Amino acid sequence: MCDQNRPVLINLVLNMSRLFVLFLTVMLSSAAWSETAFRQLRMDEESSRPLEVALWYPTLQHGALQTIGDNIAFSGTRALRDAEPTSGEHPLLLISHGYGGNWRNLNWLAQRMALQGYIVAAVDHPGTTTRNQHPQDAQQLWLRPQDLLHVMNKVIATPALAGRVDSRRIAAIGHSLGGWTVLELAGARFDAQRFITDCQQHPILSGCKLTAKLGIDQPLAASKLVADARESRIKAVVSLDLGLARGFRPDSLRQITVPVLIMAAQADSDALPASLESGYLATYIPADRQRYRRVEGATHFSFMQMCKPGAAALIEQEAPGEGIVCEDGGTLSRNAIHLHLLKEISSFLNQALDYQPPRAGNPLASSH
Template identity: 45%
Template sequence: MKPIYLLVILLTFVLNSAFAANVGFEQFSLEDDTSRPLNVSIWYPTVQPSPKTVVGENPAFVGTEVIKAATLDVRKAPVVLLSHGYRGSWRNLNWLATKLAKRGYVVAAPDHPGTTTFDRSPKQAAQWWQRPRDISRVLSFLLNDTKRKHALDAENISAIGHSLGGWTAMQLAGVEFDRHTMKQQCQLVFNQRTCGSAKELGLTDIQPKEPLASSLKDTRIKRVVSLDLGLARGFSVQSMTRTQTPALILAAGIDIGDLPQAMESGYLAEHLPLETRHYKVYEQATHFSFMQRCKAGAVDLLEKEYKGDGIICKDGFGISREKLHARIFKDILWFLE
């Protein structure tokens, strides 16, 4: 082998290793719609070695190591957009974003106004159609941003959402909310945590400025992943059966008082086209197993702050959340790649 070819191979190996080892991180406010500014977090691969810091950590939850405002050195990186659950935030899937960035992905996550930990405005929460639009807005910004667009592969874009974020991701795939179906299903099987939250989320009655068209599909998004989504029975069956966007449906097998996954993720899997969807249940996972890892003593700490919140840090017997995350990430990576 000629020395020059050997050098190229060695340099490629070094660069790829650097991308896999370091994660850049930035946050900013997207102000293109002044009535709904979005706080956005971005993770990305970088060759910059330091200074490293920890983000997304607090007394209860484990954070991840990143380099803030690092250089963005990739070309044609696949893009992943994340949507957090009801009353969650970017921190909930920080673990997943960091792992994806180490694999060469550029990952972006907005905090959805009205349904985030730091903004529980009832008026914003009731605008159910805004969540998918938030993701589309972030994507449009990234693809047109002179600082970042050179690094992105506009033909390789995915959306991943947990809980209500999974509901959001499926709408981006073309699945449509249907209020009549939602009411019928809640009359058949009522659950306080799902049907009971419908009014707060604007799903029971027509809302001011609600769009006439029910489709919020973003054709730029080529595949979607739902992580133990909720409110699936509010989707129209017709829209599910005709959706062609590939979907990975991951569900938690342990019931924590919501509807059993068979009536949420399973319901979705039942109606999506078999040839474009994949469906898996983690028998030892709870709804919150998809969120960030918890520190020792987190259950007691959360219970002291708000009785009942300790469940956020409980997983199935005999398995750690770290091991569950390893399995979940492996399945997501298989689907994306």
């Protein structure tokens, strides 16, 4: 009797073992992305253009979460500071902020993409960031794409910072002037004289008002800006309501080969009209290489981090007229707009990079 039952018992034990291994694998996979880690560093301290860098990345560690990038006006995100990165390779997402912005502006997106297994790196561009608007730095606009490449190379070469990068899966995303920056990496080439001439017809555009501050009218700028800054390791780019688009040469936009997601504010303004900025990209980038979206309820500033209650009034006290950064259009809240943006952006990037996030659960869940 026992001999006859032995094969059944053996199979039962084996099946239970397989189920246990499967259960353990699922649990470890879920746990692997259960926390986001955060780290800051300063690169090239001895150079004339040192870079402040913020990194978000997945970690297996658990501990006391800290609020990152929080102040009296803007909400931060929760993360484990300086935790050990997870093993394995991860896609890399580079982030470029707008004129006068900083790495905190897209913290809401960075934290949520890290939950999907991405390493996310954001840089403060000297001369065009909140704490550094030195004219000599701002007037080297052509160095903005190079800033992202320096950060990319540093993260790839130093896995201890945020984990190992899957070099086949690297993308870049930028808001406003950051959108201009990442389009440069995709192969768009900027013609300074074309831009200046166009500004004579559209002087109200916000980008035109930055011509002198960004040094676009300087003799040295023309040859520097028109140079090909294409980076072959960048496999996809996302532009969030960019400016300065009309300086890009149409022929260079037609030659872009990587997928491009173009997102524009539906509640746009005369200074940054979607038809003349993001719409300009959609006109010339081949249809099979781009996806164009007008984001319902979004103003130019809806792409930025969450404002706390009363933030607009506080900002107005310090900088009259700047409280607009907390204004959204229509009836949608900024959090609702962010959830829509996250769905569009993550779907686009995962498809463009042929990446399947391993995390079980809902990557769209709010982190606030």
